[in-house]
Amino acid sequence: xxxxxxxxxxxxxxxxxxxxxxxxxxxxxxxxxxxxxxxxxxxxxxxxxxxxxxxxxxxxxxxxxxxxxxxxxxxxxxxxxxxxxxxxxxxxxxxxxxxxxxxxxxxxxxxxxxxxxxxxxxxxxxxxxxxxxxxxxxxxxxxxxxxxxxxxxxxxxxxxxxxxxxxxxxxxxxxxxxxxxxxxxxxxxxxxxxxxxxxxxxxxxxxxxxxxxxxxxxxxxxxxxxxxxxxxxxxxxxxxxxxxxxxxxxxxxxxxxxxxxxxxxxxxxxxxxxxxxxxxxxxxxxxxxxxxxxxxxxxxxxxxxxxxxxxxxxxxxxxxxxxxxxxxxxxxxxxxxxxxxxxxxxxxxxxxxxxxxxxxxxxxxxxxxxxxxxxxxxxxxxxxxxxxxxxxxxxxxxxxxxxxxxxxxxxxxxxxxxxxxxxxxxxxxxxxxxxxxxxxxxxxxxxxxxxxxxxxxxxxxxxxxxxxxxxxxxxxxxxxxxxxxxxxxx
Numbered sequence: 489x490x491x492x493x494x495x496x497x498x499x500x501x502x503x504x505x506x507x508x509x510x511x512x513x514x515x516x517x518x519x520x521x522x523x524x525x526x527x528x529x530x531x532x533x534x535x536x537x538x539x540x541x542x543x544x545x546x547x548x549x550x551x552x553x554x555x556x557x558x559x560x561x562x563x564x565x566x567x568x569x570x571x572x573x574x575x576x577x578x579x580x581x582x583x584x585x586x587x588x589x590x591x592x593x594x595x596x597x598x599x600x601x602x603x604x605x606x607x608x609x610x611x612x613x614x615x616x617x618x619x620x621x622x623x624x625x626x627x628x629x630x631x632x633x634x635x636x637x638x639x640x641x642x643x644x645x646x647x648x649x650x651x652x653x654x655x656x657x658x659x660x661x662x663x664x665x666x667x668x669x670x671x672x673x674x675x676x677x678x679x680x681x682x683x684x685x686x687x688x689x690x691x692x693x694x695x696x697x698x699x700x701x702x703x704x705x706x707x708x709x710x711x712x713x714x715x716x717x718x719x720x721x722x723x724x725x726x727x728x729x730x731x732x733x734x735x736x737x738x739x740x741x742x743x744x745x746x747x748x749x750x751x752x753x754x755x756x757x758x759x760x761x762x763x764x765x766x767x768x769x770x771x772x773x774x775x776x777x778x779x780x781x782x783x784x785x786x787x788x789x790x791x792x793x794x795x796x797x798x799x800x801x802x803x804x805x806x807x808x809x810x811x812x813x814x815x816x817x818x819x820x821x822x823x824x825x826x827x828x829x830x831x832x833x834x835x836x837x838x839x840x841x842x843x844x845x846x847x848x849x850x851x852x853x854x855x856x857x858x859x860x861x862x863x864x865x866x867x868x869x870x871x872x873x874x875x876x877x878x879x880x881x882x883x884x885x886x887x888x889x890x891x892x893x894x895x896x897x898x899x900x901x902x903x904x905x906x907x908x909x910x911x912x913x914x915x916x917x918x919x920x921x922x923x924x925x926x927x928x929x930x931x932x933x934x935x936x937x938x939x940x941x942x943x944x945x946x947x948x949x950x951x952x953x954x955x956x957x958x959x960x961x962x963x964x965x966x967x968x969x970x971x972x973x974x975x976x977x978x
Contacts, residue, residue: 491520491533498540504691507544514541532574535561542581551588558582576601576613584620595624615641615653622660635664651683759888759955766891773852773859799831853882853890860898861915868905870913877918884978885924892952893926893976896960899945900928900972908932908970919978926974934964 494517502510518537524530538561545554558581567575583597598620605613622637642657644650655676662672806821854876861872882890897915904910910932917926942950946962949972953960957977964970 491517491524494520495536495540498537498544502540502544502547504687505547507548510544511541514544531565532567532571535564535567535574535578538564539578539581542585546581546585546588551585555582555585555589558585572604573608573610573613576604576608576610576617580613580616580620587620587624594620598624611644611648611650615644615650618644619653619656619660622657622664626660626664631664635661638664651679655679655683762891763887766887766894769856769891769894770852770887773856777855853894856894857897857915860894860901864901864905870905870910873912873914875914875916875918880917880919880924885976889956889976892956892958893974896949896952896972896974897926897928899949903945904928904930904932904970908934910969922978924976924978926976928972929969930971931969934966934968934970936966937962937964 494513498510498513498517501507501513514537518534518541521530521534521537524533527533538557542554542557542561545551545557558578561578562582567578579597579601583594583601586597587594598617601613602617602621604610605617618637618641622634622641625631625634625637638657638660641653642661645654645657658672658676658679662669662676665672806825808817809821858874861874864870865872901913904913908930910930912931914929915927916929917924919925950960953974959975961973961975962970963973
């Protein structure tokens with residue numbers, strides 16, 4: 489289509505006698521054929537611009553260059569074999585240049601194209617060939633033949649309204665027939681003026697089209713400028729929106745990070761508070777132990793200084809029986825036997841005080857558990873049983889772990905006391921490989937674990953277990969008691 493446009497522009501400029509402009513567009517069309525090598529009509533498309541350039545050069549009077557371009561067109565292929573019409577156009581252009589340059593072989597070419605034009609019934613080829621023959625015989629002063637061909641052209645062009653060839657026929661007849669030249673010239677002038685009016689109207693149309701095209705181009709530029717302005721506005725809005733969205737995302741991320749940091753701080757504070765509480769409990773337990781040690785020393789002194797002294801005095805006073813057996817001595821010794829009963833009461837009292845310290849040799853944690861159970865037994869009829877694995881070293885566990893285990897035991901026993909109506913509670917602590925298993929089992933009324941919604945106490949126990957990476961399981965059935973199993977990784 490670009491190729492065809494170049495040819496159309498060249499033909500339009502040639503029709504307006506702008507032959508140099510036409511040649512420029514013909515050369516552009518010729519260059520465009522480099523991209524059409526795969527086209528089936530490539531050779532014809534290649535030859536056509538050369539022919540048009542030759543015609544434009546003929547109008548410019550440069551017949552030597554016109555001859556060379558026509559020769560190039562004919563050398564591209566044997567067009568006569570498959571496109572005789574196009575071949576005739578090429579031969580007419582080529583032979584007319586030879587005619588002007590004085591090559592007599594042109595007459596043979598003129599007759600050949602006329603014969604082909606007649607066989608093809610192609611009016612344009614017939615007109616072109618007869619005009620060339622008329623000019624040839626006019627130049628050879630053979631007026632009769634020249635007049636015959638010119639009149640044939642005049643009749644044929646008038647019938648087919650081919651006005652350009654009609655003008656050429658009238659021009660030739662005015663030269664061939666001087667007697668009637670005025671008539672032919674008058675007809676020539678009339679027809680030429682008419683054609684000029686048509687050409688002028690055509691020029692006006694082209695001018696109007698050009699003006700309207702410029703207006704459309706200007707409107708297009710205005711629209712493009714407006715579109716560019718709108719595009720810039722949209723770009724600014726888009727950039728601002730993206731910036732705002734990014735700012736909101738960053739704000740949300742910062743807020744979440746602050747909330748997370750605050751949560752971590754609260755968890756750390758809670759852990760620190762738990763550790764402090766556990767340490768306070770240990771300190772309190774240590775003070776209790778110190779008090780018990782002081783009490784032990786006091787009892788030891790009482791045994792040594794009181795009971796042992798009294799026993800020694802009784803022994804010495806009764807030793808006299810080994811030497812004297814008279815009634816007076818026996819009566820005096822019986823008084824010392826009553827003193828032995830007092831010593832027995834004093835020993836029993838000391839023994840009773842010591843029985844309350846049966847767990848004193850255990851670790852601090854186990855002592856805290858024992859004290860927890862003892863405190864409940866003071867106001868509850870529940871029978872408690874504690875079974876522990878002696879291989880468990882509670883000292884290897886951190887204070888936070890022991891604190892949470894103690895709180896879970898405390899919550900579990902409080903629930904048993906409040907809700908279970910149990911008679912017996914078993915607390916077992918055994919080591920299973922790398923896990924310490926703590927179980928609290930009661931024979932109370934039990935409950936449906938799946939149906940009942942977990943209370944605050946159960947949630948707190950599970951949260952405490954999760955904090956020390958332990959697993960807490962609660963199993964229970966109505967009428968079959970409850971079992972709480974805590975598995976602590978060591």
